Amino acid sequence: MIRLDNASRWFGNLVAVSDISFSVGPGITGLLGPNGAGKSTILQMVAGFLRPSSGSVLVRGRSPWRNDKLYRYTGLVPEREAIYPFLTGYEFVLLNAQLHKLPNPAEATARAVRTVDLEQAQHRATGGYSKGMKQRVKLAAALVHDPLLLLLDEPFNGVDPAQRLHMMGVLRDLAAEGRTIVFSSHILEEVERLADNVLVIVSGRLAASGDFHRIRRLMTDRPHTFVIRSSDNRRLAAVLIEVQSVKGVELIDGGLSVRASDFGAFALAVPPVARDAGVTLYEFVPADQSLESVFSYLVNR
Amino acid sequence: MALALLPLLVALVFRTGNADNDPVDWTANALLNGLIVTTLLPLVTLVLSTTSLGMEIEDGTIVYLLSKPVSRAQVIIAKLAASWLPAGALVSLSAASSASIALQESEPTLLLAFVIAAALGALAYSSVFLLLSLLTSRALVFGLIYVFIWEGIVTGLFSGTRTLSIREYTLGVADLLTETAELDAHLDGVTALVLMAVVTTAFVALAIRRLNRFETRTLF
Numbered sequence: 001m002i003r004l005d006n007a008s009r010w011f012g013n014l015v016a017v018s019d020i021s022f023s024v025g026p027g028i029t030g031l032l033g034p035n036g037a038g039k040s041t042i043l044q045m046v047a048g049f050l051r052p053s054s055g056s057v058l059v060r061g062r063s064p065w066r067n068d069k070l071y072r073y074t075g076l077v078p079e080r081e082a083i084y085p086f087l088t089g090y091e092f093v094l095l096n097a098q099l100h101k102l103p104n105p106a107e108a109t110a111r112a113v114r115t116v117d118l119e120q121a122q123h124r125a126t127g128g129y130s131k132g133m134k135q136r137v138k139l140a141a142a143l144v145h146d147p148l149l150l151l152l153d154e155p156f157n158g159v160d161p162a163q164r165l166h167m168m169g170v171l172r173d174l175a176a177e178g179r180t181i182v183f184s185s186h187i188l189e190e191v192e193r194l195a196d197n198v199l200v201i202v203s204g205r206l207a208a209s210g211d212f213h214r215i216r217r218l219m220t221d222r223p224h225t226f227v228i229r230s231s232d233n234r235r236l237a238a239v240l241i242e243v244q245s246v247k248g249v250e251l252i253d254g255g256l257s258v259r260a261s262d263f264g265a266f267a268l269a270v271p272p273v274a275r276d277a278g279v280t281l282y283e284f285v286p287a288d289q290s291l292e293s294v295f296s297y298l299v300n301r
Numbered sequence: 302m303a304l305a306l307l308p309l310l311v312a313l314v315f316r317t318g319n320a321d322n323d324p325v326d327w328t329a330n331a332l333l334n335g336l337i338v339t340t341l342l343p344l345v346t347l348v349l350s351t352t353s354l355g356m357e358i359e360d361g362t363i364v365y366l367l368s369k370p371v372s373r374a375q376v377i378i379a380k381l382a383a384s385w386l387p388a389g390a391l392v393s394l395s396a397a398s399s400a401s402i403a404l405q406e407s408e409p410t411l412l413l414a415f416v417i418a419a420a421l422g423a424l425a426y427s428s429v430f431l432l433l434s435l436l437t438s439r440a441l442v443f444g445l446i447y448v449f450i451w452e453g454i455v456t457g458l459f460s461g462t463r464t465l466s467i468r469e470y471t472l473g474v475a476d477l478l479t480e481t482a483e484l485d486a487h488l489d490g491v492t493a494l495v496l497m498a499v500v501t502t503a504f505v506a507l508a509i510r511r512l513n514r515f516e517t518r519t520l521f
Contacts, residue, residue: 047368049364049367049368049516050516051516066513066514068369068370068371068372068373069370071368071369071370072370074368076364076368078361078364080360080361080364082360082361082362083362083365084362095365096365096369099365099366099369099371100369100370101370141365
């Protein structure tokens with residue numbers, strides 16, 4: 001459905017997407033990466049709103065750039081919240097249906113509104129919608145022409161947990177019908193729960209791709225750094241270096257910085273070792289649990 | 302929009318207080334040329350045409366329009382119509398009604414000449430300002446500079462620059478269509494009409510071309 005070959009995109013001297021190749025077929029694909037990683041740029045290239053600076057982007061074998069026929073089977077949920085505030089939800093979806101020149105826009109609109117569970121609020125002006133309702137009305141607008149390919153940029157932003165579950169259900173149903181769904185997110189759990197296939201994007205590059213469980217393992221198996229404070233840091237360092245999973249120990253200001261390969265085994269090994277050595281542990285903190293550090297590890301791997 | 306009522310007020314003041322001037326000459330040169338063509342026409346068109354596409358680009362709603370199987374040319378034509386029709390109607394209405402107030406006896410050709418000229422002028426201005434709004438987010442500022450600095454001052458200083466002034470085209474067309482009043486037009490009527498057509502077509506074509514190549518980082 002979608003195929004990128006060495007696609008890059010830069011803006012002036014800022015490289016947003018660098019030499020990315022992948023192909024995506026039916027099912028749900030998650031673009032995972034921190035903010036500013038280039039996820040939106042990739043989606044916009046696939047949507048035909050940005051031209052790749054080099055390499056190629058193909059949708060169903062054709063370039064989406066300046067190809068408005070593509071929109072017959074592509075639906076877009078942009079990240080930006082703005083929709084015409086003076087229109088009601090129903091009118092907004094209907095407008096999209098009419099712009100698609102659907103044979104029966106009213107029927108398509110009713111179906112799309114029902115799909116996203118927005119019937120209650122459909123006759124209220126979208127200016128007064130909550131973030132979650134705006135996300136759902138945008139999804140309804142993107143679904144109104146029954147697209148084969150659905151591109152969603154951060155679709156769960158501002159959506160409450162119950163609505164999120166519902167939206168995920170909608171997307172799963174669409175995927176089960178054989179459609180191709182690509183969504184971006186900076187939240188690991190969203191991607192884990194929804195995507196069959198994951199593309200990890202960091203700093204404009206494809207850091208990892210494939211099955212989520214494989215990527216998760218890569219993320220948890222990486223060396224972790226812990227900061228430990230105890231009653232006798234120097235003595236604790238001496239005994240810790242004998243622990244299998246420990247890769248390095250450094251004395252830092254008022255404590256120890258320990259690098260360990262196996263997260264679980266290390267956490268279990270430290271307390272008995274410390275007790276046997278007669279050292280009291282005051283503090284035991286993983287130093288780099290942020291998503292950014294996980295991503296940077298994947299990139300430098 | 303309250304601006305459109307100003308000529309009516311001015312016409313009313315003229316009608317009640319001023320007996321020294323010839324009503325036809327005053328209406329043609331002071332009211333229709335001086336106030337309507339010089340100020341009301343460009344300002345109303347500027348506001349309507351820079352916002353019709355410009356606002357959608359600014360807030361990102363343009364994506365809903367562009368992500369449809371609709372050619373970009375159709376989008377430009379629709380947006381042009383959406384700013385030209387209300388602007389043309391408003392200015393023509395203001396011209397016709399204020400002129401009727403100021404004139405003692407009816408001057409249908411003078412009235413009609415300005416209504417047609419204003420409608421055509423609004424189309425030309427709309428096409429220019431529409432392209433401007435595709436090129437910059439400060440279209441309103443550049444539009445004001447064009448109207449007040451270029452058309453207002455530069456064309457008065459250098460006669461050659463008058464061929465690049467929509468105000469002069471509008472005036473030329475009005476002059477071509479009326480016989481009763483002596484208008485202070487600088488361009489020959491036919492020349493003005495041809496230049497107006499060329500400019501409008503060229504700017505619409507450029508706007509379509511520009512929207513076809515339209516890219517923005519903040520669209521999503």
